[in-house]
Amino acid sequence: MSTDYDVEKGDSVHPGKPVIVDRYTAGARVNHWITAVSLVLLALSGLALFHPSLFFLTGLFGGGPLTRIIHPWIGVLLFFSFFGLFLRFWKANLWKREDGTWLARLRDVLTGHEERLPDVGKYNAGQKFVFWSMSALIIVLITTGLIIWDQYFSLFTTIEQKRWAVLIHAIAAVCAISVWIIHVYAAIWVRGTIRAMTRGSVTGGWAWRHHRKWLRELVGRAPKGKSGNTPAE
Amino acid sequence: MFPPVPNPTTRPEPLKFGDQDLIRRSASTVTPPAQRQTEVAKLIDVSKCIGCKACQSACIEWNDTHPEMEINTGVYDNPHDLTPDMFTLMRFTEWENPETNNLEWLIRKDGCMHCEDPGCLKACPAPGAIVQFSNGIVDFIHENCIGCGYCIKGCPFNIPRISQVDHTAYKCTLCSDRIAVGQGPACAKACPTQAIVFGTKDEMKEHAAGRITDLKSRGFANAGLYDPPGVGGTHVMYVLHHADKPEIYADLPNNPKISPIVEAWKGVTKYAGLAVVGFAAAAGFMHYLVTGPNRVSEEDEEAAEKLTGEEPRP
Ligand code: HEM
Ligand code: SF4
Ligand code: SF4
Numbered sequence: 001m002s003t004d005y006d007v008e009k010g011d012s013v014h015p016g017k018p019v020i021v022d023r024y025t026a027g028a029r030v031n032h033w034i035t036a037v038s039l040v041l042l043a044l045s046g047l048a049l050f051h052p053s054l055f056f057l058t059g060l061f062g063g064g065p066l067t068r069i070i071h072p073w074i075g076v077l078l079f080f081s082f083f084g085l086f087l088r089f090w091k092a093n094l095w096k097r098e099d100g101t102w103l104a105r106l107r108d109v110l111t112g113h114e115e116r117l118p119d120v121g122k123y124n125a126g127q128k129f130v131f132w133s134m135s136a137l138i139i140v141l142i143t144t145g146l147i148i149w150d151q152y153f154s155l156f157t158t159i160e161q162k163r164w165a166v167l168i169h170a171i172a173a174v175c176a177i178s179v180w181i182i183h184v185y186a187a188i189w190v191r192g193t194i195r196a197m198t199r200g201s202v203t204g205g206w207a208w209r210h211h212r213k214w215l216r217e218l219v220g221r222a223p224k225g226k227s228g229n230t231p232a233e
Numbered sequence: 234m235f236p237p238v239p240n241p242t243t244r245p246e247p248l249k250f251g252d253q254d255l256i257r258r259s260a261s262t263v264t265p266p267a268q269r270q271t272e273v274a275k276l277i278d279v280s281k282c283i284g285c286k287a288c289q290s291a292c293i294e295w296n297d298t299h300p301e302m303e304i305n306t307g308v309y310d311n312p313h314d315l316t317p318d319m320f321t322l323m324r325f326t327e328w329e330n331p332e333t334n335n336l337e338w339l340i341r342k343d344g345c346m347h348c349e350d351p352g353c354l355k356a357c358p359a360p361g362a363i364v365q366f367s368n369g370i371v372d373f374i375h376e377n378c379i380g381c382g383y384c385i386k387g388c389p390f391n392i393p394r395i396s397q398v399d400h401t402a403y404k405c406t407l408c409s410d411r412i413a414v415g416q417g418p419a420c421a422k423a424c425p426t427q428a429i430v431f432g433t434k435d436e437m438k439e440h441a442a443g444r445i446t447d448l449k450s451r452g453f454a455n456a457g458l459y460d461p462p463g464v465g466g467t468h469v470m471y472v473l474h475h476a477d478k479p480e481i482y483a484d485l486p487n488n489p490k491i492s493p494i495v496e497a498w499k500g501v502t503k504y505a506g507l508a509v510v511g512f513a514a515a516a517g518f519m520h521y522l523v524t525g526p527n528r529v530s531e532e533d534e535e536a537a538e539k540l541t542g543e544e545p546r547p
Contacts, residue, residue, distance in 0.1 A: 019540075048358075049358040050503065055358065065400065110524070150382035159386060160492075162382075163386045163494040171506070177510050185517035190527045191528045192529050204538060205535075206529045207537060208533045208540065
């Protein structure tokens with residue numbers, strides 16, 4: 001009966017020592033890893049054409065022409081795969097009051113002073129930034145990518161439009177790769193995060209430390225066994 | 234009249250230029266040869282062209298291309314555009330001269346201009362797919378081409394075309410394979426009116442000057458040479474009777490240069506882009522060194538256990 005905006009399908013708490021919190025369903029995880037692999041392959045194949053010093057990366061894809069052929073197709077896969085993630089996650093990524101406070105205390109975030117941060121839901125402002133910037137960048141990348149996909153779409157746009165498209169595509173790609181670096185780094189830095197996307201669950205301590213509001217909502221929502229009847233206040 | 238390039242000897246001779254003469258190579262750095270060869274040029278005198286398309290036929294013949302048969306749509310241009318199989322094209326314009334009220338039939342032989350500063354080469358991401366020889370010829374090396382179409386975006390004259398057969402880019406080679414053995418371009422050889430002539434760039438400029446004086450004496454006050462400085466000059470030049478308005482010749486660009494969008498894409502974006510990505514990675518690394526991992530503590534786990542109603546730990 002929950003109306004909590006950020007509690008998603010499959011999220012639940014299993015009391016025990018330690019408490020285990022289900023964070024991602026198997027579907028969400030498969031979806032995530034397809035997206036992750038395609039993004040990495042896109043970045044590698046795109047960077048190969050981006051700068052001569054990286055052209056050797058075409059070797060990973062079986063040479064220059066194959067890199068040129070394969071890159072846009074992976075882009076299409078990425079687009080649909082990311083769209084799946086978008087449908088799953090958009091609601092929990094809506095901007096909330098506490099996100100502003102969290103962001104204003106970015107210093108404390110970076111120095112690991114969680115105790116000075118407001119309780120946040122399933123995603124904090126940093127994760128929301130990654131989500132929304134990736135959503136926007138992928139729309140820009142697919143649009144400009146189709147415009148410069150000469151093998152099939154060369155007749156639909158003028159050369160001048162293609163010049164703009166390739167410039168914007170390159171800039172958006174740089175931004176996307178940078179956001180990806182932030183995303184991966186955060187997952188490594190904040191220990192206990194990666195298992196959310198491998199095993200699908202996190203420990204209660206992790207949820208308490210980083211997403212307390214979400215944990216409270218979950219506990220309050222699902223009175224399973226002896227758990228959750230008394231949200232500690 | 235400019236003397237045509239004589240037929241060379243039939244004995245095998247060393248090539249007149251080759252890889253040692255490269256001054257530019259796409260997506261690569263080359264050490265330019267100590268000595269630059271004499272620059273060559275093709276001069277197309279638009280005022281002398283009768284539109285017979287012998288040059289087009291000669292080009293097809295020499296390069297062994299097979300342009301598709303197209304349909305007559307009521308214009309003389311045939312085929313309707315440059316294609317991967319048609320490296321040169323006569324473009325016909327009917328222009329009414331507002332000063333004389335005369336209808337002038339302008340016929341311009343379109344094709345690669347062999348720019349001194351080639352936008353195609355600047356845009357190309359594949360090492361060695363486009364090269365420029367020190368005599369000024371810009372050539373596409375098909376085995377290195379990946380078919381991305383960046384050269385099309387880089388070219389200020391809308392020249393390269395990608396073949397749907399082998400997916401590589403094609404354009405006029407200035408008959409580099411003929412010039413290397415001392416012959417002139419096939420089109421120049423075929424032209425019955427000597428509207429196309431070939432020689433060193435200096436000779437061509439001199440010859441053009443004579444043609445321009447002649448045209449001026451016949452009332453074409455604005456006759457002039459098209460050797461656009463925005464791309465550093467070209468190794469295919471035109472004599473135009475109305476050099477003040479090149480655009481009337483089927484949109485020949487007035488003051489062409491590499492598009493600033495392409496310059497930004499191939500210039501600042503590359504350096505800034507690599508810097509931004511490098512900075513993001515370095516920032517993460519430094520942050521980790523300074524703060525170390527952010528670990529969940531025992532207290533965090535206990536707090537969660539308390540919240541879910543577990544007995545406190547012993
Ligand atoms: C979403 C769908 C995408 C499509 C349809 C697409 C399409 C293209 C196309 C057609 C090219 C030109 C080269 C070629 O023909 O292969 C290209 C270049 C490139 N792409 Fe994509 N792409 C997409 C997504 C991405 C993503 C997600 C990234 C990076 C994370 C990326 C990075 C690049 C880079 C760096 C280049 C080279 C740009 C340059 O040469 O300056 N692309 N893309
Ligand atoms: S298509 Fe043009 S830009 Fe791309 S590799 Fe071939 S010659 Fe270079
Ligand atoms: S006219 Fe276009 S294709 Fe020819 S050299 Fe200049 S930029 Fe390259």
